[in-house]
Amino acid sequence: MDLILQQTVNAIALGGTYALLALGLAVVFSIMGLINFAHGELMTIAGYVLMYCGLAGVPFVIGAPLAVIAAMLAAVAMERIAFRPVRNSSGATMLVTSFAVAMILQVLFQNLISARSQAVVIPDFLGQSIVIGGLVIGVNKLFAIVATLVMLVLLETFMSRQKHGIAMRAAAEDFAIARLMGIRANTVISAAFALSGLLAGVAAVLWVSQRASVDPLMGFTPVLKAFIAAILGGLGSLRGAVAGGFVLGFVEVFLAAFLPAEWQEFREPIGLSLVVLMLVVRPNGLIPAATLQAQKV
Amino acid sequence: MTPLLKLQNFKLRYGAVQAVRGIDIEIRKGEIVALLGANGAGKSSTMKGIAGLEPVAEGRVLFDGRDITDLPPEEIPSAGLTLSPEGRRVFGTLTVADNLRMGAYTITDKAAIETALRRVFDLFPILEERQGQYAGTLSGGQQQMLAIGRALMCNPRLLLLDEPSLGLAPLIVEQVFALISTLRDQGVTILLVEQNVAGALAIADRAYLMASGRIIREGSAAEMRSAGAMADSYLGGH
Numbered sequence: 001m002d003l004i005l006q007q008t009v010n011a012i013a014l015g016g017t018y019a020l021l022a023l024g025l026a027v028v029f030s031i032m033g034l035i036n037f038a039h040g041e042l043m044t045i046a047g048y049v050l051m052y053c054g055l056a057g058v059p060f061v062i063g064a065p066l067a068v069i070a071a072m073l074a075a076v077a078m079e080r081i082a083f084r085p086v087r088n089s090s091g092a093t094m095l096v097t098s099f100a101v102a103m104i105l106q107v108l109f110q111n112l113i114s115a116r117s118q119a120v121v122i123p124d125f126l127g128q129s130i131v132i133g134g135l136v137i138g139v140n141k142l143f144a145i146v147a148t149l150v151m152l153v154l155l156e157t158f159m160s161r162q163k164h165g166i167a168m169r170a171a172a173e174d175f176a177i178a179r180l181m182g183i184r185a186n187t188v189i190s191a192a193f194a195l196s197g198l199l200a201g202v203a204a205v206l207w208v209s210q211r212a213s214v215d216p217l218m219g220f221t222p223v224l225k226a227f228i229a230a231i232l233g234g235l236g237s238l239r240g241a242v243a244g245g246f247v248l249g250f251v252e253v254f255l256a257a258f259l260p261a262e263w264q265e266f267r268e269p270i271g272l273s274l275v276v277l278m279l280v281v282r283p284n285g286l287i288p289a290a291t292l293q294a295q296k297v
Numbered sequence: 298m299t300p301l302l303k304l305q306n307f308k309l310r311y312g313a314v315q316a317v318r319g320i321d322i323e324i325r326k327g328e329i330v331a332l333l334g335a336n337g338a339g340k341s342s343t344m345k346g347i348a349g350l351e352p353v354a355e356g357r358v359l360f361d362g363r364d365i366t367d368l369p370p371e372e373i374p375s376a377g378l379t380l381s382p383e384g385r386r387v388f389g390t391l392t393v394a395d396n397l398r399m400g401a402y403t404i405t406d407k408a409a410i411e412t413a414l415r416r417v418f419d420l421f422p423i424l425e426e427r428q429g430q431y432a433g434t435l436s437g438g439q440q441q442m443l444a445i446g447r448a449l450m451c452n453p454r455l456l457l458l459d460e461p462s463l464g465l466a467p468l469i470v471e472q473v474f475a476l477i478s479t480l481r482d483q484g485v486t487i488l489l490v491e492q493n494v495a496g497a498l499a500i501a502d503r504a505y506l507m508a509s510g511r512i513i514r515e516g517s518a519a520e521m522r523s524a525g526a527m528a529d530s531y532l533g534g535h
């Protein structure tokens with residue numbers, strides 16, 4: 001029982017990070033139909049900012065927000081430079097553009113920083129554990145769970161109560177009509193990227209806090225997972241992205257914990273098969289986006 | 298008096314498809330002008346071109362003397378006109394109240410937004426009752442009222458209505474036409490696209506008849522009502 005609770009905590013921590021990343025992908029996809037594969041590089045940028053802050057002796061409580069801000073600025077710049085010129089192109093053109101952006105950034109990291117993994121200074125308290133009701137919980141896990149919750153609540157409030165958040169939902173549902181209301185296309189798209197950068201930045205801080213290192217390809221794996229989570233949840237659906245992230249976190253953590261040792265090497269394929277199975281049952285994802293439903297009517 | 302809206306040699310195309318082939322339209326303040334014509338005549342394209350949703354290929358759109366031909370759609374509401382689009386297109390995942398607030402997106406004065414909201418609720422009491430409900434759960438007639446209400450939220454001087462009666466039950470259609478007259482009485486000028494010719498001509502002051510991207514007849518509503526005047530274009534010959 002304790003083991004299950006223990007793994008549940010781990011699953012929430014990991015799933016929460018996936019959820020934040022998947023949300024970032026979903027926010028951008030819902031607005032402009034772009035699957036941004038360079039989302040991972042936003043994480044990597046945040047990771048390097050954390051690394052340099054550590055080297056410069058900047059305390060983590062300042063370095064972490066700086067890393068998040070850097071990811072937001074990078075996301076907005078990415079849209080201005082790379083995605084705005086192809087905004088009205090096909091989904092394939094935008095997808096290829098995002099691959100190109102990802103690769104260019106990876107090469108830049110390799111050549112300007114280092115091809116090798118770099119250590120990141122993480123404050124000692126994040127490496128410690130606390131005992132809650134008999135459970136030993138890593139402070140970094142707790143930090144991840146709290147940060148995820150705070151982000152989800154902030155985002156939910158923004159999207160459901162703030163004029164600009166509601167405008168983003170309107171634009172996601174029917175971009176042309178949203179513009180007709182006076183909602184500026186450039187503003188909404190920039191805001192969507194800023195939001196995705198914010199989410200990637202927070203996810204990066206959580207990710208790096210677990211690993212204490214950063215390398216040029218750091219963002220690849222978590223964003224691939226987040227992409228799977230976003231599809232599992234229903235591409236373009238924000239609630240779906242969150243659900244998909246947590247489900248994927250649970251699948252991974254529980255397979256790692258409870259699969260017999262001789263099966264462990266097949267963990268990833270088994271996990272992915274489970275995801276595929278869920279998609280067979282619910283082809284549009286766990287919580288499909290409204291626009292997808294609308295198109296079918 | 299300068300007309301409130303003037304289209305001069307207005308053309309619009311989709312690639313090789315010539316949807317509107319050079320039309321001239323004038324709407325004076327306080328009028329209801331009907332734009333009639335069979336399916337595919339180019340009515341919606343005209344509306345979209347005015348509202349900036351599709352680029353105007355040639356010609357000019359003048360609103361109150363100002364050239365708005367190349368304005369992007371987001372500049373249209375603050376210029377003083379709005380489009381309630383064909384097929385309603387309310388934001389189904391937003392509540393009724395949020396849909397209306399989006400209609401007032403360009404208005405920053407909170408009190409002005411509340412006044413506009415009050416006016417819409419007075420016109421459509423059902424929207425006030427349903428204000429917390431998701432727009433996607435409304436009936437077709439209620440969605441149409443929401444689409445019109447949303448377009449009214451920015452206090453437009455000119456309201457473009459594209460087929461507001463489409464797909465509605467006869468009783469609701471009557472209500473919608475009555476409402477359009479009420480709006481005119483409140484000082485809103487209206488360009489009304491309709492396939493319900495009788496209903497539109499009953500409330501309109503003047504009408505234009507379109508076929509294959511051209512205006513083939515125009516006149517007062519009374520003239521256009523006269524027997525046989527409209528039949529040809531709807532039967533395909535002209």
Ligand SMILES: Nc1ncnc2c1ncn2[C@@H]1O[C@H](COP(=O)(O)OP(=O)(O)O)[C@@H](O)[C@H]1O
Nearest residue numbers: 311314316334335336337338339340341342343
């Ligand atoms: N997005 C589009 N792409 C290509 N052709 C279009 C598009 N929209 C409309 N058309 C064509 O333009 C013509 C006019 O259409 P439309 O303005 O919608 O007519 P109406 O509103 O009078 O029924 C039609 O021949 C239609 O097929």
Ligand SMILES: [Mg+2]
Nearest residue numbers: 340341342383
């Ligand atoms: Mg039409």
